[in-house]
Amino acid sequence: QLQFVESGGGLVQPGGSLRLSCAASGFTFSNYAMSWYRQAPGKERELVATISSVGGTTNYASSVMGRFTISRDNAKNTVYLQMNSLKHEDTAVYYCYVVVRGLRYWGQGTQVTVSS
Numbered sequence: 001q002l003q004f005v006e007s008g009g010g011l012v013q014p015g016g017s018l019r020l021s022c023a024a025s026g027f028t029f030s031n032y033a034m035s036w037y038r039q040a041p042g043k044e045r046e047l048v049a050t051i052s053s054v055g056g057t058t059n060y061a062s063s064v065m066g067r068f069t070i071s072r073d074n075a076k077n078t079v080y081l082q083m084n085s086l087k088h089e090d091t092a093v094y095y096c097y098v099v100v101r102g103l104r105y106w107g108q109g110t111q112v113t114v115s116s
Contacts, residue, residue: 002026002105004096009110012086020081022096022107030054030074032100036081038092048094049081086114
């Protein structure tokens with residue numbers, strides 16, 4: 001059974017940093033691209049970043065480019081999202097995401113709140 005365990009969210013002041021982790025199980029992690037999405041209150045879920053299966057290619061939403069870094073450790077079946085220079089508008093629930101054999105899977109979400 002495919003599962004994700006997300007961690008690392010919390011409350012941080014503007015300009016601060018957080019590192020999200022998503023530990024995966026139930027599929028061959030190293031074979032699949034992984035993504036982070038986020039959903040702010042009253043808004044649609046949006047793609048934040050994607051990383052290829054071996055980590056050689058990354059893509060970011062324009063709103064986070066230069067501030068966020070997605071990475072992965074295939075030995076640990078874990079994908080990370082390093083978030084720096086956080087802004088109020090980064091406040092959202094963050095989800096890890098994968099498509100395996102045409103099916104979409106989401107993590108349970110971790111809350112990130114940027115507030116002074």
